[in-house]
Amino acid sequence: MGSKKKMGYKCRIAGVMLLLIGSIAALVVVAVIQDKLKVKEYGLEFGIVIDSGSSRSNVYLYEWPGEKENETGVVTERKNCKVNGLPISELEVSSKDDKKTFEGFQYCMDEIKNHIPEEKHKTTPLFLGATAGMRLLEMKDQERASKIMGKLRDFLSKQNFQFHNASIITxxxxxxxxxxxxxxxxxxxxxxxxxxxxxxxxxxxxxxxxxxxxxxxxxxxxxxxxxxxxxxxxxxxxxxxxxxxxxxxxxxxxxxxxxxxxxxxxxxxxxxxxxxxxxxxxxxxxxxxxxxxxxxxxxxxxxxxxxxxxxxxxxxxxxxxxxxxxxxxxxxxxxxxxxxxxxxxxxxxxxxxxxxxxxxxxxxxxxxxxxxxxxxxxxxxxxxxxxxxxxxxxxxxxxxxxxxxxxxxxxxxxxxxxxxxxxxxxxxxxxxxxxxxxxxxxxxxxxxGYMLSMSNMIPSEVKEITPMTNPVFAGLIFLFSALIIVTAVLGFIILIRTCY
Known part of the structure; x- marks a missing residue:
């Protein structure tokens, strides 16, 4: 009879220990799953490049997924808007023509804006590159070229985008x-x-x-x-x-x-x-x-x-x-x-x-x-x-x-x-x-190509998606923690009864 009673206590202790170990293991597994199996959801990134050539200006909107392939975004062209008016190298001659050209720029910026989610406007980078027409003007009249680029910077910095730079590229x-x-x-x-x-x-x-x-x-x-x-x-x-x-x-x-x-x-x-x-x-x-x-x-x-x-x-x-x-x-x-x-x-x-x-x-x-x-x-x-x-x-x-x-x-x-x-x-x-x-x-x-090179420097916006929602994760942690506490208390009680 005594040996059966002793055997019963051993079984109870073994059961409690299994429950304790299982609860600890489950707690660890839940924590590891929540941390290691997170999925990173990358939103679409956008970038605007204005090509100001010797004949006209074009505004290009590019987009790429935030998850970059070996540091460079996979970029596609989303929108192309031709600016009505003069090429920028012919500005600062007639105020009437200048006004018309900047109205053409504004029309294109508004068009581009319609293709970008509103919450992305302020984080979308904006660049302007002027090419040979402005390189020639800079040789001829550096002061006028500087004035034109200054006006463009002022104009673009007032747009609802993240203006980076307007420059004459080599x-x-x-x-x-x-x-x-x-x-x-x-x-x-x-x-x-x-x-x-x-x-x-x-x-x-x-x-x-x-x-x-x-x-x-x-x-x-x-x-x-x-x-x-x-x-x-x-x-x-x-x-x-x-x-x-x-x-x-x-x-x-x-x-x-x-x-x-x-x-x-x-x-x-x-x-x-x-x-x-x-x-x-x-x-x-x-x-x-x-x-x-x-x-x-x-x-x-x-x-x-x-x-x-x-x-x-x-x-x-x-x-x-x-x-x-x-x-x-x-x-x-x-x-x-x-x-x-x-x-x-x-x-x-x-x-x-x-x-x-x-x-x-x-x-x-x-x-x-x-x-x-x-x-x-x-x-x-x-x-x-x-x-x-x-x-x-x-x-x-x-x-x-x-x-x-x-x-x-x-x-x-x-x-x-x-x-x-x-x-x-x-x-x-x-x-x-x-x-x-x-x-x-x-x-x-x-x-x-410019946008591809620039996307090397633009950080991606990352949203981490966990396999369990926060309430579910917190509930499981509470459940298994409670089981560990309960089994620890039961084990302690059984141990006291066995010893005394």
Whole structure:
């Protein structure tokens, strides 16, 4: 009988101990689950970049999930708004035009605001980057350029966003950001796998980029060697380093190159009242004011310059002569290094695929050479275009406005010379050039690349989601704590009864 009683006490003690250990274990498990299995919910982040070029300004809204892939946000274009009014490099001349332009900016800022949740307005970063138009103005009139940038900073700082900066970006930065945009959209940095997560493509090669604006043109491509000098830029994206050769040629954008060619045509003519321009189509004529050609830092003004002087020009439709004049605005002779593009600028050999966008695309489209072509076809297309008279061109290219159509003979020779003689694309490497405006319905330009680089520095807003709500967690903790206390008390009572 005594042994049975003793056995009963042992069973009770064992049961209490099991309950005690189980309660402690359950308490630990609940605490660990609540802490370790937390899910981080990242809200969408937004960023605004204003691209203020030599022709106009565009406001881009980008968004990306706060959970970054190896330090850089996965960015997509949400909205693009074109600012009505003057390019910013033409501000501070007429108060009436300035007012209209700032009204255009305000309209776009209001449009952008409608696409961002209200609670995100004050945390959405806002940047403005001014390109070659302002770089030229800064060379010509630094005080006026400073006033314009100051007015823009004042205007943007009053918007309901987190204004960071309005600055004039360098040509190298413009080229680099364009290269980042192209390769991002081509998924050369990241791509989604079958589980819908982003990974770095195995063995992916990057694509070179070529941008043609109004006042400058840029080339950028990855190189394996770590070159020295300002044209070799080092960037880290998605956790991987890249060395990119990039150079910007100021005064060699389409509009400024056009002025250079017009200057050459005028200087070769003996009669300013009747100038035959071989780059204009036969049957076309125009009266041009001297100020529209020489009011730039890219061309030295002639002796006895008169801004109001008028030049009467008629088209000559002479493709060969036009090509000669276009080549004369480049210097292919002086090269202080192993290989140069032009004007003595060192450049490594071009390799791999290239994306040619902005002005390159529109000129290639006018020649019906968009997408991929070969050098021979492009050359023939240039000759055919330049030897066609004005009346036929207007019928054949009815979708192109007269303002641009009259310039496309010069422009096509310019692209041919720049790419073949300047960047040294030959019959084989020309086939690697893709003339495109968009990739995946997104406009190609420097602003997306800029936003990708800036997103490295913008913190993500994180909301932690625990597997249990706070009341449930607190209830379980209370329950298992109470069980531990109760079992400890029972164990103590049983132990006292056993001993006494």
């Amino acid at each position: 040509g190298q930065e413009e080229g680099l950001y364009g290269w980042i945009t192209v390769n991002y959209l081509k998924e050369n940095f990241l791509q989604k796998n079958m589980w819908n997560t982003y990974i770095r493509p195995n063995g992916a090669e990057t694509v070179g980029s070529m941008d043609l604006g109004g006042a400058s043109t840029q080339i950028a491509f990855q190189v394996q060697e770590r070159g020295e000098g300002p044209d070799y830029m080092h960037v880290k994206l998605y956790g991987y380093p890249y060395t990119v050769y990039t150079h910007s040629f100021l005064c060699y954008g389409k509009n400024e190159a056009d002025k250079r060619v017009l200057d050459k045509v005028i200087r070769e003519s003996s009669d300013p009242a009747y100038i035959i321009n071989p780059c204009y189509p036969r049957g076309f004529n125009i009266t041009t004011k001297a100020s529209s050609i020489y009011d730039t830092e890219c061309i030295p003004k002639p002796k006895n310059y008169n801004s109001g002087q008028e030049f009467y020009m008629v088209g000559g439709s002479d493709s060969e002569k036009c090509g000669q004049i276009v080549k004369s605005i480049f210097n292919f002779q002086n090269c202080p290094s192993k290989q140069c593009s032009f004007n003595g600028v060192e450049q490594p050999p071009v390799t791999g695929d290239f994306m040619a966008y902005a002005g390159f695309y529109f000129i290639a489209r006018a020649l019906e050479q968009g997408g991929k072509s070969d050098l021979g076809q492009f050359n023939i297309a240039v000759g055919n275009f330049c030897n066609t008279d004005w009346a036929k061109l207007k019928v054949q290219k009815h979708w192109i406005s007269d303002t641009y159509l009259k310039t496309y003979c010069f422009a096509s020779h310019y692209v041919l010379t720049l790419l073949a003689d300047g960047y040294k694309f030959d019959n084989e490497t020309w086939k690697n050039i893709h003339f495109e405006q968009k990739i995946k319905e997104t406009n190609i330009g420097w602003s997306l």
